[in-house]
Amino acid sequence: MLGVLRKYSSLSMEAKASLWYLFCNLVQKGISFIIIPLYTRLLTTSEYGTYTVFQSWRDLILIFATLNLSAGVFTRGLVKNEGSNDKYTAQMQGLSSAVAVLFFLIVLLFMDPFRRLTGFDEKLVITLFVYYVFNPSFLFWSVRQRVENKYKSMVAITLLASVLVPVVSLLMFFMTDIRANALIYGFLYVQIAVGMLFFVKQFVDGHAFFSKIVWLESLKFNIPLIPHYLSLIVLAQSDRLMIDHICGTSFAGIYSLTYNIGQIILIVIASINGSLVPWMYKKLKVREYHSIAVTSNMLCFLLGLMSAIVMLLAPEVVFIMGGSEYMPAKWCIPPVVMGTYYTFCYGLFSTVEFYIGKTSYVAIASFVGAALNIVLNLLFIPRFGFIAAAYTTEVCYMVFMFLHYFFMKKMTKERIFNIGGMSAICLVVFASSLVFTFLYDYDCVRWCVAALVSLLVLFKRSAFMNMVKGLKDR
Known part of the structure; x- marks a missing residue:
C-alpha cells in the first residue's frame, strides 16, 4: 500500500x-x-x-x-x-x-x-x-x-x-x-x-x-461540425425513437435495456482509450507501426473475449438488470455488443485520421452511418419488430468501421495495422455472436462455453495487464 x-x-x-x-x-x-x-x-x-x-x-x-x-x-x-x-x-x-x-x-x-x-x-x-x-x-x-x-x-x-x-x-x-x-x-x-x-x-x-470575434469564430468552427455531431447522435439514439413510434413505448424500454447492458463493454473501451490514444500518437510520431499493430490486435482479441462472455451470459444479465418482462431483450444483446465492439475497431482507424488532421472524412463516415441506420430501420423495424433495430445498428457500425479504414488508407499508404490479423479476429468474434444466439435455449452448453472463455481470459490476464500497463509507461 x-x-x-x-x-x-x-x-x-x-x-x-x-x-x-x-x-x-x-x-x-x-x-x-x-x-x-x-x-x-x-x-x-x-x-x-x-x-x-x-x-x-x-x-x-x-x-x-x-x-x-x-x-x-x-x-x-x-x-x-x-x-x-x-x-x-x-x-x-x-x-x-x-x-x-x-x-x-x-x-x-x-x-x-x-x-x-x-x-x-x-x-x-x-x-x-x-x-x-x-x-x-x-x-x-x-x-x-x-x-x-x-x-x-x-x-x-x-x-x-x-x-x-x-x-x-x-x-x-x-x-x-x-x-x-x-x-x-x-x-x-x-x-x-x-x-x-x-x-x-x-x-x-x-x-x-x-464578443463579436469570439462568437463569430466559435460559430464558424462549430456549425460545420453539426452534421457530424448530429450523425453520431442519430446513429446512437434513432433506434429508440423509431421503435417508440413504430412498435410502441414498451418495446422502446425493452430495447433500451439492451443498450445499457452494452455499456459494460463501453466502460472497458473508454478505460483503454484513455491510455491508448496518447500512446498511439507518440508511436505514430516516431513511426513505430509494428508496436501499434501488435498492441491493436491484442486489444481486439481481449475485447473479443470480453464481448463473448457478455453475449453468452445475456439471458442472465437481462434478468438481473430488468427482470422477466425484459427477457426479449436477450435476442438484441449479440448484435448490440458486436456494434460496440466495432466502435473500438473504427476508433483505432479514426485515431490515425485525427493525428493526420483530415477530420472532414470523419464527418462523411458519420453521415453515411447515420443515414444508412435510418433507412434500414424504416425498412426492417415495421417488418421484423424492435429486434431488427439491433441488427441494423450492427450493420451500420460495421460500415462505419470499413469507411474509417478506407479513409485512413486514402490519407496514408503506411502499413500501420496488421489488417489480416485484425480481420481474422473480427470474423471469429462475429461468427461467435451468431452461434451464441442459438445456444440461448441450451443453458448447460452455454454456461460451459462461458466458463471456457473466462478461463482463457484468466490464463492470459498477465499478458493483458502488462500490455495495458505498457501503454501508460511508454
Whole structure:
C-alpha cells in the first residue's frame, strides 16, 4: 500500500489528473449502471421506455439548442486565449445561452408540432430548455478544469451530481405520482441547480457576455461540425425513437435495456482509450507501426473475449438488470455488443485520421452511418419488430468501421495495422455472436462455453495487464 502511495506521489500533475478523470468516468458509469435494475423494477416497460426515449430526444435536441459549444471548440479556445480564460469562458457561456434562448423562441412558434413529435408536455419542454441554458455552464467549467489540471474540485462535484440525480429522482418517484417523469425531472432539476451555480460564477469572474470575434469564430468552427455531431447522435439514439413510434413505448424500454447492458463493454473501451490514444500518437510520431499493430490486435482479441462472455451470459444479465418482462431483450444483446465492439475497431482507424488532421472524412463516415441506420430501420423495424433495430445498428457500425479504414488508407499508404490479423479476429468474434444466439435455449452448453472463455481470459490476464500497463509507461 505504501509503495502504491509513493508511486502515486511521484506522478506528474498531468498523470494524476488523467488517473482521477478515469476514476471519475468509471464511477459515473458505474452509478448509472447499478441504478438500472432499480428503475426497471419500479417502472413498467412502457414507463421505462418513456424515460429512455426522453434521454434520446434530450441528446438530439441538445445539438441544435447548444451547438455543442462546450466540446472541441471551447478546448481549442482556452489554449488560444490562455491568460484570459475567465473572460473567454463568460463569452462562450453567453453565446451558448443566446443560442438556447433563440432556439426556444423558434420552438415556441411551433409548440404544438414539437409536442406531438416528442410527446413532451408544455412544462417538460420549458424545463428542458432551462436545462439547455444552464447545464453548458457546468460543462464549460469541467472542460476548463481538465485543461488546467485542476482535478480535485472537478471530480468531487461531478461525482456529487452523479449521486444526487438518482437520489432526487427516487425521492420524487416515491413522494409524487408522476412515475417515469419523476426520473426525468429529477435529472433535470439536479443538472439545472448545478449549472446555475457555475452560470453565475463564470459571468461574475469573467465580467463579459458578448464578443463579436469570439462568437463569430466559435460559430464558424462549430456549425460545420453539426452534421457530424448530429450523425453520431442519430446513429446512437434513432433506434429508440423509431421503435417508440413504430412498435410502441414498451418495446422502446425493452430495447433500451439492451443498450445499457452494452455499456459494460463501453466502460472497458473508454478505460483503454484513455491510455491508448496518447500512446498511439507518440508511436505514430516516431513511426513505430509494428508496436501499434501488435498492441491493436491484442486489444481486439481481449475485447473479443470480453464481448463473448457478455453475449453468452445475456439471458442472465437481462434478468438481473430488468427482470422477466425484459427477457426479449436477450435476442438484441449479440448484435448490440458486436456494434460496440466495432466502435473500438473504427476508433483505432479514426485515431490515425485525427493525428493526420483530415477530420472532414470523419464527418462523411458519420453521415453515411447515420443515414444508412435510418433507412434500414424504416425498412426492417415495421417488418421484423424492435429486434431488427439491433441488427441494423450492427450493420451500420460495421460500415462505419470499413469507411474509417478506407479513409485512413486514402490519407496514408503506411502499413500501420496488421489488417489480416485484425480481420481474422473480427470474423471469429462475429461468427461467435451468431452461434451464441442459438445456444440461448441450451443453458448447460452455454454456461460451459462461458466458463471456457473466462478461463482463457484468466490464463492470459498477465499478458493483458502488462500490455495495458505498457501503454501508460511508454
